[in-house]
Amino acid sequence: MGRKETLFRMPLAITLACSVSACSIHPAPFTESHFTLRAKNNIQRMAAYQEPISGAISLGEAMARALKYNLELRIKQEEASLAKAKLDLQHYSLLPKAVLNSGYTSRNNLQASTSLNLITNRADNSPSTSQDRQQISTDISLGWDILDFGLSYIKAQQSSDEVLISRENWRGTLHKLMEDVRTQYWRASTYERLIGRLKKLQSRTDAALANSAKRSRGYETNRLVALNSERELVKVKQAINDLEQDLINAKIELARLMNLRPGTEFSLDISRRPHNHLRINMPLDDIFLLAVSKRPELRQNEYEQRINIKESQANILNMVPSLRAYATGNQNSNSFLLNSNWVSVGAAMSWSLLNVFQYPAKRHVTRSKQQLLDMKARSLTMTVMTQVYLGLIRYDYFIDKLAMAEQLLSVQKRLTRQMRLEAKASRVSEQELILEEMNELIAEARCDIAYADLQRAYGGLLASIGIEFSPTAESDVPLDVLAKALEAGWDAALEHIHDADLIVNETRPVQG
Structure with a gap:
């Protein structure tokens, strides 16, 4: 009896020991050295495997680097790849279920029993057995459930739509990225073109400011005039600092978009092509229709619906009884069996009545979600149409703004040339000349910024219509090849618009 009690208590003791050990688990934080090593690894991999900078970066190369190396866009690419992998995995759920089982059993004694004759009501006390103490069993079963197949087919269709949604997410991120690169590129090129003159003018301003401060403390000139002159020079210096800070931020932001390590030195190709004035000669309703049919957000909403x-459909299918057919091949090492190998086939039907009662609630959820998605589609339609309309207005506005900035720069250059002549003739002071040179520099910077804003409006207008203009970045495509493809992509976008009854004309040269 003691031995039986020991055997009975052993599983209980093992279960209790496992429970106690599970309760004794404590948090195990990583060490500081682990975090440091991980940080070094992240920094190294952040900009790894990128083609080095070999010269001045053109707009096409900046776009290519952003398309190929920008981490936010690569996240969207990985999300699309993950959705495709899930779809590939979902295909396996359509196949019949095949299960292989193998087991081994052993007893410390024989499984023996006595019997009772139910007719004579006499007991046969001689023990007998029909099983070996040790047995090995193996079986392989193949089953196919019609209901599971139908539900898996619907889930695979939903997964395929998830792939398309991830593609539209990538398109939306791509459009925004290219728009930002264009804007920051031209603002950063403005910084490169003007930084030398800014530094030189700042040195002259500092010298003039020191001279003005000295004069304001003396008695050889009117102190009020000297202080006013000093105040104007301080304003000039402040304007120089503000302009420099605003433009240098653009270069830092451009480096981030291209996934360049902060502090990386690079130069930009500051040459410009004349901007093609885009004129849209088609009814506004047709433009709206084109945009609403092409925008990634609305396409994503369609797939969600x-x-x-x-x-x-899956909720309806869940109410159908499940019909399962199966076939099993078995093998057992029990020596008492007359047939140790056999095949069994069968069919079974089950019906979950709870799914029938749940259907009204599930139908209400899907209908409510459909109404929500439909309302979102209408809201997105209004948003897209508004963005397109504002894009058209903004584009025309920046065309005029650039023209006015160019006109102001032309006038300011003539005024500065005249001021230099007056300064040579000693009819104006050095401070007045510096002030006009600063005004010319600011006018030139504003002209460049207006050009950058026009480029942003230009890209934003194409993006608001949903025009596809960029190829997919493959990891093995050389950077220069991708840059040329991107530059051709913008031209192709214009051709695409031209095919949609939008025309490009009136080349507007931009003054350097």
Whole structure:
């Protein structure tokens, strides 16, 4: 009896020991050295495997680097790859279920029993057995459930729509990225073109400011005039600092978009092509229709609605009884069996009545979600149409703003040339000349910034319409090849617009 009690208590003791050990688990934080090593690894991998900078970066190369190396866009690419991998995995759920089982059993004694004759009501006390103490069993079963197949087919269709949604997310991120690169590139090129003159003018301003401060403390000139002159020079210096800070931020932001390590030295190709004035000669309603049909957000909403419709179909299918057919091949080492190998086939049907009672609630959820998605589609339509309309207005506004900035720069250059002549003739002071040179520099910077804003409006208008203009970045495509493809992509975008009854004309030269 003691031995039986020991055998009975052993599983209980093992279970209790496992429970106690599970309760004794404590948090195990990483060490500081681990975090440091991980940080070094992240920094090294952040900009790893990138083609080095070999010269001045053109707009096409900046776009290519952003398309190929920008981490936010690569996240969207990985999300698309993950969605495709999930779809590939979902295909396996359509196949029949195949299960292989193998087991070994052993007893410390024989499984023996006595019997009772139910007719004579006499007991046969001689023990007998029909099983060996040790047995090995193996079976392989193949089953196919019609209901599971139908539900898996619907889930695979939903997964395929998820792949398309991830593609539209990538497109939206791509459009925004290219728009930002264009803007920051031209603002950063303004910094490169003007930084030398800014530094030189700042040195002259500092010298003039020191001279003005000295004069304001003396008695050889009117102190009020000297202080006013000093104040104007301080304003000039402040304007120089503000302009420099605003433009240097653009270069830092451009480096981030290209995934260059902060502090990396690089130069830009500051040459410019004349901007093509885009004129849209088609009805506004047709432009709206083109934009609403092409924008990634609305396409994504369409796929989400289709996923929800598939979900309602799955809810209906869940109410259908499940019919399962199976075939199993078995093998057992029990020596008492007459047939140790056998095949069994069968079919079974089950019906979850709870799914029938749950259907009204599930139908209400899917209908509510469909109404929500439909309302979002209408809201997105209004947003897209508004963005397109504002894009058209903004584009025309920046065309005029650039023209006015160029006109102001032309006038300011003539005024500065005249001021230099007056300064040579000693009819104006050095402070007045510096002030006009600063005004010319600011006018030139504003002209460049207006050009950058026009480029942003230009890219934003194409993006608001949803025009596809960039190829997919493959890891093995050389950077220069991708840059040329991107530059051709913008031209192709214009051709695409031209095919949609939008025309490009009136080349507007931009003054350097």
